[in-house]
Amino acid sequence: MVRSTNSRRPATLASLAAELGVSRTTVSNAYNRPDQLSPELRKRVLDTARRLGYPGPDPVARSLRTRKAGAVGLLLTENLSYAFRDPAAVGFLEGLALACEDADHGLLLIPANPEHEDVASVHSAGVDGFVVYSVPDDDPHLAAVMERPVPTVICDQPSLPEIDRVGIDDGAAIKDLARHLIELGHRKIGVVCMRLARTRNDGPASPERQSRANFHVQRARLTALSEAFAEVGVDWEQVPVIERFDHTTESGGSAAARLMELDPEITAIICTSDILALGALTEVRRQGRRVPQDITITGFDGIDDAERVELTTVRQPVLEKGRAAGRLLLDASESTGKPREVLLDTQLLTGSTAGSPRSVEERWFGP
Amino acid sequence: MVRSTNSRRPATLASLAAELGVSRTTVSNAYNRPDQLSPELRKRVLDTARRLGYPGPDPVARSLRTRKAGAVGLLLTENLSYAFRDPAAVGFLEGLALACEDADHGLLLIPANPEHEDVASVHSAGVDGFVVYSVPDDDPHLAAVMERPVPTVICDQPSLPEIDRVGIDDGAAIKDLARHLIELGHRKIGVVCMRLARTRNDGPASPERQSRANFHVQRARLTALSEAFAEVGVDWEQVPVIERFDHTTESGGSAAARLMELDPEITAIICTSDILALGALTEVRRQGRRVPQDITITGFDGIDDAERVELTTVRQPVLEKGRAAGRLLLDASESTGKPREVLLDTQLLTGSTAGSPRSVEERWFGP
DNA sequence: TGCGGGAACCGTAACGGTTCAGTAAGTGTG
DNA sequence: CACACTTACTGAACCGTTACGGTTCCCGCA
Numbered sequence: 001m002v003r004s005t006n007s008r009r010p011a012t013l014a015s016l017a018a019e020l021g022v023s024r025t026t027v028s029n030a031y032n033r034p035d036q037l038s039p040e041l042r043k044r045v046l047d048t049a050r051r052l053g054y055p056g057p058d059p060v061a062r063s064l065r066t067r068k069a070g071a072v073g074l075l076l077t078e079n080l081s082y083a084f085r086d087p088a089a090v091g092f093l094e095g096l097a098l099a100c101e102d103a104d105h106g107l108l109l110i111p112a113n114p115e116h117e118d119v120a121s122v123h124s125a126g127v128d129g130f131v132v133y134s135v136p137d138d139d140p141h142l143a144a145v146m147e148r149p150v151p152t153v154i155c156d157q158p159s160l161p162e163i164d165r166v167g168i169d170d171g172a173a174i175k176d177l178a179r180h181l182i183e184l185g186h187r188k189i190g191v192v193c194m195r196l197a198r199t200r201n202d203g204p205a206s207p208e209r210q211s212r213a214n215f216h217v218q219r220a221r222l223t224a225l226s227e228a229f230a231e232v233g234v235d236w237e238q239v240p241v242i243e244r245f246d247h248t249t250e251s252g253g254s255a256a257a258r259l260m261e262l263d264p265e266i267t268a269i270i271c272t273s274d275i276l277a278l279g280a281l282t283e284v285r286r287q288g289r290r291v292p293q294d295i296t297i298t299g300f301d302g303i304d305d306a307e308r309v310e311l312t313t314v315r316q317p318v319l320e321k322g323r324a325a326g327r328l329l330l331d332a333s334e335s336t337g338k339p340r341e342v343l344l345d346t347q348l349l350t351g352s353t354a355g356s357p358r359s360v361e362e363r364w365f366g367p
Numbered sequence: 368m369v370r371s372t373n374s375r376r377p378a379t380l381a382s383l384a385a386e387l388g389v390s391r392t393t394v395s396n397a398y399n400r401p402d403q404l405s406p407e408l409r410k411r412v413l414d415t416a417r418r419l420g421y422p423g424p425d426p427v428a429r430s431l432r433t434r435k436a437g438a439v440g441l442l443l444t445e446n447l448s449y450a451f452r453d454p455a456a457v458g459f460l461e462g463l464a465l466a467c468e469d470a471d472h473g474l475l476l477i478p479a480n481p482e483h484e485d486v487a488s489v490h491s492a493g494v495d496g497f498v499v500y501s502v503p504d505d506d507p508h509l510a511a512v513m514e515r516p517v518p519t520v521i522c523d524q525p526s527l528p529e530i531d532r533v534g535i536d537d538g539a540a541i542k543d544l545a546r547h548l549i550e551l552g553h554r555k556i557g558v559v560c561m562r563l564a565r566t567r568n569d570g571p572a573s574p575e576r577q578s579r580a581n582f583h584v585q586r587a588r589l590t591a592l593s594e595a596f597a598e599v600g601v602d603w604e605q606v607p608v609i610e611r612f613d614h615t616t617e618s619g620g621s622a623a624a625r626l627m628e629l630d631p632e633i634t635a636i637i638c639t640s641d642i643l644a645l646g647a648l649t650e651v652r653r654q655g656r657r658v659p660q661d662i663t664i665t666g667f668d669g670i671d672d673a674e675r676v677e678l679t680t681v682r683q684p685v686l687e688k689g690r691a692a693g694r695l696l697l698d699a700s701e702s703t704g705k706p707r708e709v710l711l712d713t714q715l716l717t718g719s720t721a722g723s724p725r726s727v728e729e730r731w732f733g734p
Numbered sequence: 735t736g737c738g739g740g741a742a743c744c745g746t747a748a749c750g751g752t753t754c755a756g757t758a759a760g761t762g763t764g
Numbered sequence: 765c766a767c768a769c770t771t772a773c774t775g776a777a778c779c780g781t782t783a784c785g786g787t788t789c790c791c792g793c794a
Contacts, residue, residue, distance in 0.1 A: 126426045
């Protein structure tokens, strides 16, 4: 493929204009405002461009001048590749991509290694705005985004002053789930949650660590759980909460095992994500316990796999979250002054992994 | 969050320099080459920057000057959001994202609506290179990419002169599968394939349409199938091939139904993707046929769900493909002159959805 | 006292476009 | 025939930065 004909340096708008003996403006207009020049001249410009291997106006130079990049940046908490492993994240991405597509914008995935303090990737992203998805509130990348003078939408993050936000009511959602379990009779429960801070902690999470968690979503869910169970007299201090840094089914499995080891009497394991719950389910069954007869397992998210195994969980509209975030960012009719907030509905999915706990006698002596 | 202190126009490197009474170069150096100025002055620069709300050098302007964007563009054939529905595509994305992450580059998803002829999105992408994934060979977006004077890697596409490429040997891979079926005794088969051209055609695909397909991968697989079965005397003209535009399980199901309607005697349905095969599986069972006793179903890709249902299929290293494409693009040690090519291995996965066809009598009268 | 050499900083010229206020020629109108 | 209006094109300013090749100053050393 021939990319330039006679010069070693690639053709530019200026060289093309020189070749044609017209002004740069005219060449620019040939591409951007066809009505500003005669059809004949325009054709001549375009033909010469082809002959010289001129690929059209340089996007970066254009961006500099027009002050728009035609792209939206996405910052997420995890290694970039992780986003593609978690079905909930993929759903969010899909929704965001849809919104971008509608607005004819690109979607720039920004590498933000959580281990690195290096925020250069945020500084070097040529975008018209950012979507920040579920990043710990003390992440330097988040701070770097906030410094950039472009609109930003946050999702699954605590409110920030003057920043648009989309999310769900995590607390209300998981309270529905908790009340369902309470109605079924569960009082001795265990919890498996995702990472609460940027530092690794695979094991029990003290109430203090829970309430200081940097991941808003996890903190909100745990707090709501404690409140819901407090209503029926459960002392949250006594409820074992196992934290896992990696968000995988393996993590869910090992956490469930740990939980049952810590307190064999628990009748339900509440997981703060479906992925963790699926792992817990597998582990519990591997140990020969039946679900829900011997133990109840619940998740959160409502991913496809969860539905497939009839997990009792909360469905949240992940795709809609992404789409809403994108729309908020790209919608020109903003500038209302006040930051906007979109809260989406969730739905309790009563599957077949939650049931009434059997009494202790039953558990020992069989039904 | 205060974004600029005293001026209405946002601060620039120049205004910062003026405020400080130093040259622009020095301010630039404060950010990019700390060793070029005294620590005290650097601190003064950075402090003043904070005070003025200067967010650091503008990424677009920097890109223009340095001629690098720190991002890789990805062009795919489908609506952007589609990429997130197909597990194989997600795997590819994950691999590519990994490679980008390693090189500290962003990954820009370029909206390329296949319906639109509009290639502006390609022209306005500020990237250092492109990865083109499974785009029909007559897609204008592909042509637009080729005109951009940046390195490009293609994947799951036919070779293009001077362009690096990564892929698998689709023909060899599916021939292995075909021979497996042939050994089992299948001679009357039907095929379900993905779209063969940019124009919608939900129905039978003539041999001519097959050989003229614009999607390289599909064409290669169909051609190889015809060759493999020709070796045992099967007349490909007689083999029904049902094409589906949308790549969904529903498509696979309806295509399988159509196939069985067209020729009730087929003993195997070969699908060119796992997604289609999963749909076919569901449909066939819905009709009360047992797999593999009554009919054999095969797929292609080796996605997780396929493994879960023990589909007989071909596993291809989707993640590795993405990673390889990214590495090829970002690897500085290029300029070898010759275009590079990476061909990855595939593996026949003999699951439980392929078996020996029963004789016609057995089929009519039971075993 | 003269001089080599590094540290610290600076001036200018790109980088490749877009934009806007013109200008000159052509067209229709009363 | 003067006037307004349109069409087709141009010139210069500007977008915000970094690359390149200096200059200045100070210090150590013979």
